[in-house]
Structure formats: structure tokens, C-alpha cells
Amino acid sequence: MIEVRNLTKRFGRFTAVDDLSFTVGRGEAVALWGANGAGKTTAVRCLLNLFPYEGEITVNGLDARRQSKEVRRLIGFVPQELSFHDDMSVAETLVFYARLKKAPDGFDFEPLLERLRLTEHVQKRVGELSGGLKQRLALAVALLSDPPILVLDEPTASLDIRSREEFLTLLRGLKRAGKTMVFSSHHLEEITALADRVLLLEGGRLVVDAPPDQLERQLNWETTLHLYLPDAGIDPALQTLAGLGMPVSRNGRGVRVQVRPGAKGEVLRALHEAGLDVDDFSVE
Amino acid sequence: MDFENVLILIQKELRDALRNRWFLLYAVAFAGLSLALAWFSVSGAGSYGVAGFGRTTAGLINLILLIVPLMGLTLGAMSLAGERERGTLVYLLAQPISGAELLLGKFVGLALALSAALAIGFGLTGLLMAVAGGGGDFLVYGTLLALSVLLAVASLSVGFLISAAVRRAATAVGLALFLWLILVYFGDLGLMGTAAVVGLNVQQLLALALVNPLQVFKIAAVLNLRDNLEILGPAGIYAFRTYGGALWALLVGLLLVWIVAPFALATAVFRKRGVI
Numbered sequence: 001m002i003e004v005r006n007l008t009k010r011f012g013r014f015t016a017v018d019d020l021s022f023t024v025g026r027g028e029a030v031a032l033w034g035a036n037g038a039g040k041t042t043a044v045r046c047l048l049n050l051f052p053y054e055g056e057i058t059v060n061g062l063d064a065r066r067q068s069k070e071v072r073r074l075i076g077f078v079p080q081e082l083s084f085h086d087d088m089s090v091a092e093t094l095v096f097y098a099r100l101k102k103a104p105d106g107f108d109f110e111p112l113l114e115r116l117r118l119t120e121h122v123q124k125r126v127g128e129l130s131g132g133l134k135q136r137l138a139l140a141v142a143l144l145s146d147p148p149i150l151v152l153d154e155p156t157a158s159l160d161i162r163s164r165e166e167f168l169t170l171l172r173g174l175k176r177a178g179k180t181m182v183f184s185s186h187h188l189e190e191i192t193a194l195a196d197r198v199l200l201l202e203g204g205r206l207v208v209d210a211p212p213d214q215l216e217r218q219l220n221w222e223t224t225l226h227l228y229l230p231d232a233g234i235d236p237a238l239q240t241l242a243g244l245g246m247p248v249s250r251n252g253r254g255v256r257v258q259v260r261p262g263a264k265g266e267v268l269r270a271l272h273e274a275g276l277d278v279d280d281f282s283v284e
Numbered sequence: 285m286d287f288e289n290v291l292i293l294i295q296k297e298l299r300d301a302l303r304n305r306w307f308l309l310y311a312v313a314f315a316g317l318s319l320a321l322a323w324f325s326v327s328g329a330g331s332y333g334v335a336g337f338g339r340t341t342a343g344l345i346n347l348i349l350l351i352v353p354l355m356g357l358t359l360g361a362m363s364l365a366g367e368r369e370r371g372t373l374v375y376l377l378a379q380p381i382s383g384a385e386l387l388l389g390k391f392v393g394l395a396l397a398l399s400a401a402l403a404i405g406f407g408l409t410g411l412l413m414a415v416a417g418g419g420g421d422f423l424v425y426g427t428l429l430a431l432s433v434l435l436a437v438a439s440l441s442v443g444f445l446i447s448a449a450v451r452r453a454a455t456a457v458g459l460a461l462f463l464w465l466i467l468v469y470f471g472d473l474g475l476m477g478t479a480a481v482v483g484l485n486v487q488q489l490l491a492l493a494l495v496n497p498l499q500v501f502k503i504a505a506v507l508n509l510r511d512n513l514e515i516l517g518p519a520g521i522y523a524f525r526t527y528g529g530a531l532w533a534l535l536v537g538l539l540l541v542w543i544v545a546p547f548a549l550a551t552a553v554f555r556k557r558g559v560i
Binding site: 072073100 | 286289292296300303370371372374375377378379380381382556557558559560
């Protein structure tokens, strides 16, 4: 559905995106993941042809540079910064963008408003809305012409934990409904909740292209496992895990173990076989 | 070019203008000052109706030369740079519209809003004159309104170019104000000073005047009022003798060039730099 080949974007001497290539299949959710300045937002904006770039981008067979209007008709965009005209009401905003997106005459906004729980806010000025409501309005605008693709740039960056969870639930529903998604994020939990594939960007370059559950292995990340045990079990647990060659140390009400990728279960299994109870654990 | 998109953007720009404090302030200031000018013109004549339109029109020329370019330049400068700064430009261009449609829609919308503000100011002033019994030439008055609209849109076009070229709205407005000062200063004092110091001949003086859209407007406005340019001195007399009947076409043509050329340049600059 989306094919990006050798995408490069330079701002003066600074290369924001460097020879990036990837594809996104129909119905797939792909996350662009990386630290601030990794090139995620720039890559997203190139998909929308918002500034000149080198390389090729095709969406559904259309050239994103030469047929940018047609391409943008296939894409619903949710920006990182909530950039509506604050003096317009929610209703005026929806009508304005519906006209630009050529929504059919007599388009019924009600189902969309209900789905995104915006009905009661429809007469409010956009400037009066909370961050969570603005983000839902952005999603409503993105869905106005029922585009097959959603492009979201750090969609939950400005949301509190509760609003973020609500928004992710909406996005999961859209993914189940068959929308193709490309989204940028620096939240790992957002990526694991939504993405089929993760593209890790560093300095504008693609470092890893992998499903979320294989990220740890691909990156060879060590995880820190905090295990909380009864007092009597802490010393035996230290001995058991040290005996297996695991880097382990005492940590308050339990132990802390450095675990290689994909080996968290080994730690729990070893303690279980040694007859030691684990009250709780957390992963860092 | 999808003109339906352009129309949607024009409508939005007109609605935004009604909510724009600067725009409303300019419109009210222009209407208020032109009304005051009309009042003093008729009062100064001793009684209502004596040379009402003629005096008011002459007085309006100087008011227009100060206020109208200020309106056009600053509103144009704020338009794109303001939207860029607020992030709304990125969001608008992420929709299925082209950059050219966006620029044309914003430009025409602002031009119509400015024209409406001028028409209201002129209309109220004309109404006062009519009520006061001022006899006069409505055609001259109407032509002055048309010339003012051309000057406003030319200033808007230059403001638009500034707005397309810079990132921040404050920078754009600062540059617009600086340019306004230069154009106003260059109009009279600058030209007189340059002519005296450098020893310009009359052709050079006229050529320099025609480079400045404010001067082009002023020459056209005086020509509209008096049918000759003697009041403008040797350069005016030279222009009238050299171009004769073609002078109107030349002056209006120059104002149109000041509308089209900066807008075309703004489009090219905007296309090159994108939304950033």
C-alpha cells in the first residue's frame, strides 16, 4: 500500500532522514520509533509531500510527489501538534474539513461524533477543548472521508495516561476495521499495543525493522527484572540465580536480575523449581 | 487547480477577517478617520455642500497613502507566517488541497476583506457627504475607491511575499512595517532629498516615483481629481506630456504588476520551502 524508497530529507547541512526505505502492507500498522530528532516527524511529513524530498514514495501506486492531492485523499492525518483554528467551533471545523475532503452532500456527522464521543462538545469552540478532546477531533477530521490509510504523528504525545489509553483503544478499533496505519511514537507501550512492525530510526537512518515482540532480540537489549519475595526467600533466590550465572543483586524487598532478551521466563522457572515463592515482579 | 477548494478557503478567510482584531481595528480606524476628514472638509468650507466631495477626496488621498498600505502589508505578512507558526498551515496542507489553491484562496479572501473594509469606509463617508448635501462627482469618488482597492491588494501581495519567505509572524510583521516606512518615506521626502542631492533629471525622478506603488497610486489619484498633474511639479508635467492618454493605463497597469508579481514570487518561494 505504501512504498518508500531511498527517502532522504536535508535541512541545509542537517540530514533529518537518511536513505530510508520501507513498505507498509494493506491493513498493517507500522510504527516509526525513535528518540526526539530521529527523523520520525520528517518522514511522516514527506509521506504527505509537505516539503521537497529526495527518493520515491508511492501510495496505492500513486506518486506522492506528483499526485500529492490524490495521495492525501487516501490519507487521514493526525498531527503531533493540535493545530486547529481555535476560534472555530467543533461543528464549523468538521464542516470546513469535510468540504475540503469532498465528503458527499448531506454527510451524516452523527455516527462519527458518537464513535469518538464528541457529540456533546459539537458547539464548543476548539480553543475550549481539552488535549484529549482535540486529539479525538483530529481523529474525527482524519476519518471524515473514510480514508484507507491513517498517518499519525506522535498521536498521544500531549495526552495524560487515561486519555492516551482511550485514544489507543480507538486506534485499535480502527486497526481491526482494516485501516492501514503509519504512526510515529517514542512510547514503547504505544508501539507494542498497536504496531505490527516497528521501524527504529536513529539519526534519520533505519536501524531495525521488526515486529514489536522481536525488538529486544534484534537490539540485544538486556532487561532488568525486579522480583519481590518474602524475606526468607531473598537469600536463597540470590544463591539460586547467581548459581545459574545470572547477574543478580539484592533490591529492597527482593532481588534485581539482569536478563538477556527472551529469557525472563527462565528466571521465574528457576525460582519455581527451587521452591521459592515470588509475590510480585516488574520489568524495567 | 480546484476552484471549489479555492472558494472554500476564500470563505474561511473572510470569516477569519471578521474575527481578526487587527483587521477590525484597521477597518474602524479607516472609516473613522475618513468620516472625520469629510466632516472637517465640509465644515471648513463654511457650509455643507461647497466642494464637499472634491475637498474630501483630496484629503482622503493622504489618509489612504498612510493607512491602506499599512493594512495590506501587515495583514499579508501575518497571514502565512501566522498559520505556519501556529501549525495550522501543516494541517491544512495535509488535506487534499494544493499549495497554489491554498495561497490563492487566502490571498483572494484577504483581498476581498480589505476591499470590503475600504468600501465601508468610503461608503459611510460618501453617505455623510450626500446627507450633508455635498454636490460632487461620484465617478471621481468611485474611481478613488477603485484605486485604493488596487493599492490595498498590491500592498497585500507584497505582505504575502514577506509572509511566504519568513518563518515567524513577528519577523514578517516587523519587515512589513519597515517596508511601509521606506515606501512612505521614499514617497516624498526621500525622492525630494535624492533629487536635490544627486541632481536627478525629470525622467529619472519619474522613473523612481513609478517604482513605488504608493507614488503610482498618488499620481493616479491626483490625475483622477484634476485631469492634469501640475500639482506634482516638473515630474508630473513631464509624465502628463509624455504619456498623455496612456498615463491611466500605465498607472493602473503598474498597480496590477505590483499585485501579480509579488504574488507569483510568493507562490514560487512557498513551493520551494514547503510548509516549514
